[in-house]
Amino acid sequence: MRSHPQKERVLVPYLQYGPNNQYLQLMEAAVVARILGRSLMIPSFQAWVNDETGSRGQSVAFGDTFDTDAVKRFVALSLPPSAGRSAEGWEGYTLIAASDYKKEKMAAYVQQQHLPCCPEKRRAKTPRLAAPDDVRALTREFGVSGSTPVVGWYSFFLLDRALVLEAAAAFRHAPQIRSRTATLVRALFGGERFLAVHLRREASNLGCSRGSPTVLCPKEGREWTFETDRVRTEIAQASRRSGVRHVYIATISPAQHPKYRNELSQLLESVQGAKSLSAGSAMAEVLGVAPERLTRYEQSLIEQARHRVVEDDQ
Numbered sequence: 001m002r003s004h005p006q007k008e009r010v011l012v013p014y015l016q017y018g019p020n021n022q023y024l025q026l027m028e029a030a031v032v033a034r035i036l037g038r039s040l041m042i043p044s045f046q047a048w049v050n051d052e053t054g055s056r057g058q059s060v061a062f063g064d065t066f067d068t069d070a071v072k073r074f075v076a077l078s079l080p081p082s083a084g085r086s087a088e089g090w091e092g093y094t095l096i097a098a099s100d101y102k103k104e105k106m107a108a109y110v111q112q113q114h115l116p117c118c119p120e121k122r123r124a125k126t127p128r129l130a131a132p133d134d135v136r137a138l139t140r141e142f143g144v145s146g147s148t149p150v151v152g153w154y155s156f157f158l159l160d161r162a163l164v165l166e167a168a169a170a171f172r173h174a175p176q177i178r179s180r181t182a183t184l185v186r187a188l189f190g191g192e193r194f195l196a197v198h199l200r201r202e203a204s205n206l207g208c209s210r211g212s213p214t215v216l217c218p219k220e221g222r223e224w225t226f227e228t229d230r231v232r233t234e235i236a237q238a239s240r241r242s243g244v245r246h247v248y249i250a251t252i253s254p255a256q257h258p259k260y261r262n263e264l265s266q267l268l269e270s271v272q273g274a275k276s277l278s279a280g281s282a283m284a285e286v287l288g289v290a291p292e293r294l295t296r297y298e299q300s301l302i303e304q305a306r307h308r309v310v311e312d313d314q
Contacts, residue, residue, distance in 0.1 A: 007149065010078050011038040012115070014095060014154035016105045019045055019297065020304075021156070023065075027167040028155045030075045034167075035132045036139060038151070039076035042068075043113055047297040059112060060297055067172040074170030082114035095119035095152030096142055098126060119152045130160045173305040177298070180287055181305040187286050188275050194246035195239050196306060199231065201263070203256035218257045228263050235271050246273045250303040253279040278303070 013029035015022040022045050033040040044059040062068065071077060081090060095106070101121070110117055122142050129135050144151050172178070185191070200215060207216030210223050217225040226234075239247060249268070255261050268274050277283035281291035283299055 008078065009036075009038045009146070009148065010041055010150050011036065012041045012093075012095075012119075012150060012152040013043055014097075014101060014106065014109055014152055015043060015045070016101065016109065016154075018048055019060075019300065022046070023171070024164070025154065025156055027164055027171060028159045029153045030071070030167045030171075031159055031163045032135055032153050032155070034075045035135045036144075036151075037146070039078040041078050041080050043080070046112060047295070058297075064174055065177075065301060067174055067178075070172040071170055074167060080113060081116060089149035090116040093119050093150040093152060094142055094144060094148075095121045095154065096124055096139065096144070097121055098124045098129070098138065098153070098155040098158050101154045121152075126158070128160070129155070129158055132163075135159075173301055177301045177305050180298075181302045184277065184283065184286055184302065185306055188248065188277075189246045192246055193242075193244045194248055194273075195235070195242055195244050197235055197238075197247060197249045198303075199249055199251040199263075199267075201252065201255060201257060201260045218259060220259075228260075228266060231263075232267060232270055235267070235274075239273070244273075247271055247275070248303075248306060249274055249276040249278070250306075251276070251278050 011029060011033040013026050013033075015025045026043065030040050042062045044061055045065055047058050047060055068077065095101075103121070106119070106121060109115075110119070124138055124142070126134075126138060129138065139151065173181070185194075188194075202216045202218060205217065205219060207214055208219050208224055209217075213222060213225050215226045215231065219225055222230075235247060235249075239245070249264065249271075251264055253264055255263065264276060264279060268276060277286060278299075283302065284291040284294040287294065
């Protein structure tokens, strides 16, 4: 990792929404930085604004979330101007918004990251970036060349899946997260393989589309959502296909929507081999730490990292 020499070419990732969305947007930006031969500015993340623990709405350091050394093997990393470097070359740089990014969100992000104000946002209307040449062509369209010192980037579900998966493999969780995850896996499953289930239920109808049911949609009816009985059936089928006898269910607890208030307990009672530490202080108890010392942000990271620990141990 390096601070910015004057001629270093930097890509500034722009992020928004909840932490998991921020991670995906950062991985897309990392892919773009690598394609363009630029270093990626290290951002901080914003925890959930409705988090009921000590991390609520707080900025979380990159190194508390991801393994900096692992990420550096994928893309060069650079410190932000707030870390003591000169802001020369940052005035009025171009922000390429390849996905929808509202001005008020942009302003809030600039303030959160302590960046010089203000970039010139350019909206790029493109359905998909399937290959590196597509990325290069898009940046040239907005006048970004190899000599441009700073360029901002925002995209969301826009880059080809294969490109993003390569970046995701490099974004290993921070060492302290991996260590706590390994402790939980040993305590729950003793090193045996298990099925990891991420059950994401939403409080709003944002992800709802009649005839295209998903677990995200809380509307009543099978044309809208996967009700609990279907979730139970699909978990059982996936367990049989995988040949595992253990299941870990990660979900938001307490549930964001009243209809799912008892869903986790119902699944734990009816799915063979199912366990979860998503509720209350259960995870803190297994780790042997005081509940107030384990934030919701860190708990979410530990649940995300659990499958990678199993892969590393095998």
